[in-house]
Amino acid sequence: MMEKIKKKESKFFVLLIIAIIVFIYIFNFTSNGKFMFIKTKVNKAGETSLLTTVPDPSLSVLSKNLNSPNAILIQLDNLTVLMEKNSSQRIYPASLTKIMTAIVAIENLQDLQENIKLSNATFHELYKEDASIAGFKPDENVRAIDLLYGVILPSGAECSIGLADHIAGSEKKFVEIMNQKAMALGMRDTHFTNSTGLQDSNHYTTVRDLSILLSYALKNNTFRDIFTSSRYSTTPTNKHPEGITFHSTMFKNMENPVIDGGRILGGKTGYTDRAGLCLASLAEKGGREYILVTAGAKGNHKSEQYNIDDAYAVYNKLGKYKKS
Template sequence: MKKILIIFVALFMMIFNVNALEITSEHAVMYNLNDNKIVYEKNKDEITSIASLTKIMTTLVAIEQIADINKTVVLNNSMFEGLYEAEAAVIGLKDGQVLTYEDLLYGTFISSGADATRALTISLAGSETNFVKLMNDKAKELGLVNTKYINATGLDEIGQISTVDEVARLLKVALENKLFKTIFESRSYTLSDDSMTIYSTLSNTSIRYGLNINSVVGAKTGYTDDAGFCLASVGHDKTNDIKYLLVTTKAPISFEKANHLEDAIEVYDYYFNNYKYYNLVDKDAKLLTFDTKYSKLKNVSFKAPYDVKYYSDSSFNKEQVRLKYNGPDVLKPFTKVGKEIGTLDIMYGDQKVNTISVTLQEKVPFSIIQFLKSNIVIIILIIILGRIIKKRKRKKKTIKRYNRRYRKK
């Protein structure tokens, strides 16, 4: 009864804790990157516009297409056609300006310049349309079945869609690329022609609204009428050394407050303060004791080769930790040290958290004395049986000799 009550209270606390978060964004998903597991979600699989979060894919595909990031590109006005009419965010690139691919990557991502995006995609693929095909091919390769790109800038357009979960999955892949990760985490960048220093939209937004973003490692913002305020970011809980990846879309548009960034700060702060890893098993803790057979050691133990941790909120209860061993209970000599004996499931309640390979950690020496003691009855029986057999053989021989003598007479 006590166990059932503890489980009920733990589940209630976890549900209550998640519901305690009230963010303005209509769609959200957050991954614990340490475990690669979803820890928070809100309409994560609903189709949504993603505004400039599109540029996550734009940047990744561009990096994969660029052989030399220092190669230069001569810009021309045709690259910027229609951007000003669409009121797209630009960084102010000019006709005839000569920039490197690296400049255009940073201009595309950290300051979300549509002019940099156009120059980047056209110079790499001949046209934005051709480049978008590469983006959709990459989405297909990654299994992003609900993601479709019509343009590379993220401007609202019918059919330009994704989900926050697919954006998160894409970002996780992109962050495996060293150059992308560097760009993602950058707050500023000076163009190679020294014409300007650009700043990340994350930095600009936090300064404008006086928000503390010390826990945010890197981010991509977005904004259109259809998508609302959007944000894809990574936050680091330095106290517990846990990294989270959060994607939100459709936060209410307001020029009085940064709803998307406030949502991120609220979610991060909540998880930083309420969730951490608890040790189910400590390294070197004695987990199992085995009896031995035919050895001078009465028993040998198995110690945990590493810590086994469990991610939980403050409802964690050490009493719910259970060990489930699968293997022999008695060990014999001549088993090699390091050989797997069995497995040990580390359970929290009914959930299997980890399976440890149980190996022999110390030698089980053979003892002739213990062998004899353990088998004394069998040895005595063998001796008695041997004597009986020997006695019978002698008796048979005696009978045979007697019969021979009797026949001769």
């Protein structure tokens, strides 16, 4: 009799553990301790997805002719995929990584006005790697909010490392938080090894995963303000008594952010030799907002910006389909 009771108790505890795991998978804590419900949908292959695909016929031909071999366009309000091209293929994200760096930092900083000291060690490896720098110097005391603008607008690697060290004690530990966040958001084919996007064979994602990340990050008002800024001036510091003025790496390469029936509101560029020219952007057209993520376009910082060319082409063509 006692053995039967023990067996029943054992089965009960197994079922309880399974239920807890399922609960944790569906409900994810945000950094402020509140529950975030992650909606999942099931595609034709039976796989769960955060996105619904409803192709825009006006973009079907255009997608094949883009400079970027990987692309995805999403209507932001309902996460509907309107166009995709090799969207689930692994890519190197380059500085699009910093979208995750910024949102994780924002969610883990207690005070955006606090001063953070950039150590000499922060710069040593970055100089060797010829990483993009916002313009801060070793031993500079910088407000957290200024570092966040430095992460996104000029793509400053020293800003990413400075925030990572301050928040987690080291970049390695900060990257663990980044990967945990990716899992919580349903970015199923993403793995980060650094906070800057420097080339690493184990540092990868997909444009689909990046669109999920950006759609999430844009819900945060601080992130949205930064992402949609074309320029920003920091407060004075011990090394820059007049502050530094940043310019968005996307907007400075655009003649005009206006598109047919709307406007490109913000964006983040990325580039390495292996990643090619990348861009994650936000646009408004016809009263709705859209996210476009592209990666892998040929070229470099000195060439024509084919990633931006693709953004103009997609946003201008969006919604142009007319039934005969």
